[in-house]
Amino acid sequence: MNENERMRLTLTEVGGVRDVLVVGGGINGVGVARDLAGRGLSVVLCEKDDLAGHTSSASTKLIHGGLRYLEHHEFGLVRKALLEREVLLKSAPHIISPLRFVMPHNPAMRPLWMIRAGLFLYDHLAIREMLPRSEAISLRVHAAGVPLKKEFERGFAYSDGRVDDARLVVLNAVDAAERGAAIFTRTECVDLLAENGGWKAVLRDEGGGEWIVRARCVVNAAGPWADRFLRSQAHRPETRKLRLVKGSHIVVRSLFDHDHAYIFQNPDGRIIFAIPYEHDFTLIGTTDVDYTGSLDDVHIDADEAAYLCAQASRYFDRPVCESDVVWSYTGVRPLVDDESGNAAAVTRDYRLELAPEGPPLLTIWGGKITTYRKLAEEAANLLAKVLGRSTQDWTKSALLPGGDLASVTGGGHRPDMDFTRFVGTLAQRYPWLPGRMLQRLARAYGSRITEILGSANCLSDLGETVAPDVTGAELAYLHKVEWARTGDDVLWRRSKLGLHLSPEHRAAITAWMADRYRDAGRKHGYGVPAASL
Numbered sequence: 001m002n003e004n005e006r007m008r009l010t011l012t013e014v015g016g017v018r019d020v021l022v023v024g025g026g027i028n029g030v031g032v033a034r035d036l037a038g039r040g041l042s043v044v045l046c047e048k049d050d051l052a053g054h055t056s057s058a059s060t061k062l063i064h065g066g067l068r069y070l071e072h073h074e075f076g077l078v079r080k081a082l083l084e085r086e087v088l089l090k091s092a093p094h095i096i097s098p099l100r101f102v103m104p105h106n107p108a109m110r111p112l113w114m115i116r117a118g119l120f121l122y123d124h125l126a127i128r129e130m131l132p133r134s135e136a137i138s139l140r141v142h143a144a145g146v147p148l149k150k151e152f153e154r155g156f157a158y159s160d161g162r163v164d165d166a167r168l169v170v171l172n173a174v175d176a177a178e179r180g181a182a183i184f185t186r187t188e189c190v191d192l193l194a195e196n197g198g199w200k201a202v203l204r205d206e207g208g209g210e211w212i213v214r215a216r217c218v219v220n221a222a223g224p225w226a227d228r229f230l231r232s233q234a235h236r237p238e239t240r241k242l243r244l245v246k247g248s249h250i251v252v253r254s255l256f257d258h259d260h261a262y263i264f265q266n267p268d269g270r271i272i273f274a275i276p277y278e279h280d281f282t283l284i285g286t287t288d289v290d291y292t293g294s295l296d297d298v299h300i301d302a303d304e305a306a307y308l309c310a311q312a313s314r315y316f317d318r319p320v321c322e323s324d325v326v327w328s329y330t331g332v333r334p335l336v337d338d339e340s341g342n343a344a345a346v347t348r349d350y351r352l353e354l355a356p357e358g359p360p361l362l363t364i365w366g367g368k369i370t371t372y373r374k375l376a377e378e379a380a381n382l383l384a385k386v387l388g389r390s391t392q393d394w395t396k397s398a399l400l401p402g403g404d405l406a407s408v409t410g411g412g413h414r415p416d417m418d419f420t421r422f423v424g425t426l427a428q429r430y431p432w433l434p435g436r437m438l439q440r441l442a443r444a445y446g447s448r449i450t451e452i453l454g455s456a457n458c459l460s461d462l463g464e465t466v467a468p469d470v471t472g473a474e475l476a477y478l479h480k481v482e483w484a485r486t487g488d489d490v491l492w493r494r495s496k497l498g499l500h501l502s503p504e505h506r507a508a509i510t511a512w513m514a515d516r517y518r519d520a521g522r523k524h525g526y527g528v529p530a531a532s533l
Contacts, residue, residue: 018042019387021201021215023189023229025049026056027165028350028364029221030172030183031376037179038398039380039391044213045173045181046203048188050489052169054295055223056369057493058331060249060273060286063088063096063161063370065125066348067263068271070118075125077349081370082126085161088373089130092171092400093419094446095164098131099275100260102144104152104315109265112154119158130414134158147256149317157260162275165369166493167444170482171400178401185483192218192234194358217360217383224295224334226363239353240365243337243346244292248300249285250308251277251499252324255316266311274312278496281326284308291332300328327499336366350375352382360386402446422446432458437469444495452477466512467505470497475509479516487513 022033025047033045047053065082066074088096105112119134139145139155177183184203190210191202201213222229224244230236255274262274270288277283287304305322313319335346350367352375354360362383367375377393384391405422423442430438430453441449452473456462463472478484478494487510491498498506 017198017214017216018044019216019389020044020219020383021046021189021199021213021217022219022221023201023233024219024221024223024225025051025169025173025183025185026054026221026223027052027169027172027369027372028223028367028375029219030169030176031372032219032221032364032379033181033183034172034176034179035373035376035380035395036383037176037181038394039384039389041384041387041389041391043176043181044184044215045176046184046187046189046201046213048186050185050485050493051173051183051483052166052493054298055331055333056169057166058247058249058329059163059165059369060247061162061165061275061277061283062099062273063163065122065160065370066368067118067122067158069348070121072347074347074349075121077347077371078122079125080374081368082122082128084371084374085131086127086129087396088163088370089161091373091398092163092168092403092446093405094402094422094443095167095171095400096161097419098159099162100132100157100159101263101273102137102139102142102155102157102260103263103265104139104145104148104155106152106265109267115156119156122158128159131159131161143258144256144260144262146258147317148315152315162261163369164444168369168400170494171402173483174401174481183483186485189229189233198359199361216387217362219379219383220361220363224332226334226365230363234361236355236358236361239355239363240351241337242365243290243335244295245333245335245346246289246291246298246304246330247286247333248289248304248308248330249283249328250300250305250325251281251283251327252320253282253326254280255282255312255318255320262315264311264315266314272308272311274316278499281499284312284320295332298330298332300330304330334366352379354382354386402448404447407447408450430456434459434469440469440495441474451481467497467501467508470501470505470509472512475512475516479513485513485517486510489513 019041020036020043022029022045025045029045033043037043063085065078065085069078123133135157137155137157139148139152173183186206188204189201190204193200198214198216199218202210203213204210220226220229227238227242230238259276261276264272272284275283287307305325309320309322336351348368351365353363353365362379373395377395405418409421409425426438426442465471466475478490482494484490484494490509490513491506
């Protein structure tokens with residue numbers, strides 16, 4: 001009996017009806033799966049591609065309240081996001097960290113009084129425990145003024161956070177799995193039928209094998225595909241209309257050598273960010289363009305790239321040219337259509353909608369990465385009530401995998417400050433590990449780094465060096481624990497090594513993953529064909 005047959009037999013023997021099937025492996029789907037699993041409910045999640053394969057890995061990499069939303073009077077959303085900003089900074093200090101922003105004042109855009117009022121609200125709409133308040137600065141003396149055009153003399157500084165968005169998704173999935181959820185990547189829900197007061201879902205893996213999951217309720221967390229899922233798979237009418245808005249980003253070589261980010265005001269009323277990224281680069285984005293094309297093949301347009309370069313060049317002394325772009329990425333945001341004329345003005349808030357008839361079917365409309373945990377908590381409360389389960393909120397004070405830095409340092413205070421102590425402790429424990437490699441692994445895995453390094457006493461103990469500072473031990477961990485299947489999974493989602501490695505080294509990682517996938521098969525509960533849950 002081969003491995004697949006053993007897995008089929010095991011799953012068939014387990015059988016039964018699960019409490020919840022979650023469709024969609026973006027940030028909202030994995031957040032809901034994690035919350036529900038932590039409450040003791042039996043959960044299955046399926047994702048037709050890789051975790052964070054689309055919108056959730058195409059954000060501006062920020063945990064923020066949304067300063068610009070104040071202009072659209074979204075005070076409730078901004079307050080909710082600011083509260084969540086503090087929660088998330090504490091929960092995952094390895095992948096989420098404070099970031100100071102500088103806004104050069106352009107009198108032609110917004111008057112000083114308006115900016116001061118907005119920042120005052122931003123400082124006071126929610127309690128700040130870790131981040132400093134905003135302040136006026138002189139760009140003539142501040143380091144952030146050096147790369148800017150000399151016409152910008154005054155500005156403001158305020159704080160938000162940065163995040164590795166794709167890793168945030170994966171860590172939520174890891175936590176969900178460790179709490180009992182079954183996570184299936186590259187597995188699509190192709191049909192959903194009401195049966196005996198619950199749901200019968202037909203799942204199809206990437207090889208074409210089909211199998212059945214029965215669940216008491218279903219969560220439609222399909223993001224940009226949510227309305228299509230209702231029509232095509234669930235055979236239900238649309239109750240809301242999604243407005244699909246494409247957001248594109250470009251990455252160029254570093255435009256400045258300090259650790260602040262910029263927020264630039266544009267003549268069209270929009271803003272863009274310029275953020276220090278991956279040590280050697282600057283991330284510039286985003287655009288907001290209504291989108292009607294294929295959701296499976298989304299790319300930046302020439303007009304979008306030109307727009308981002310032109311707007312950044314209005315501020316930086318050295319122009320940003322399209323030839324400077326070393327990488328770009330694009331995502332489609334599934335926003336709740338509030339009939340705003342301007343795509344940038346469409347609300348980033350979310351709606352949870354329970355189908356009025358039939359077995360419980362909860363659809364998630366809209367949302368933003370900063371508020372995913374609150375969304376998941378509200379969804380879990382709603383579903384627990386529907387299922388007649390008495391449960392408690394738990395994620396607000398919980399750490400994500402790797403977030404327990406104190407387990408390595410022996411004590412903790414402020415998470416944002418503890419990371420430096422954490423890296424110092426690791427440097428003493430693993431003095432043979434190259435400094436840049438240590439920093440990258442610490443940021444990616446936090447306290448889970450010990451599961452990769454273990455008792456290694458030298459670099460060779462971590463297996464073959466597949467690419468510079470990338471070992472077999474790390475790739476094996478990504479494959480076994482984090483559902484990595486392909487080179488792109490590793491290079492562009494589990495990490496951003498694709499920015500740093502040569503084509504030859506990227507190819508080496510892709511080949512290693514292809515060999516591993518072929519040899520290991522579909523183990524550990526993802527993508528198992530011809531089985532019934």
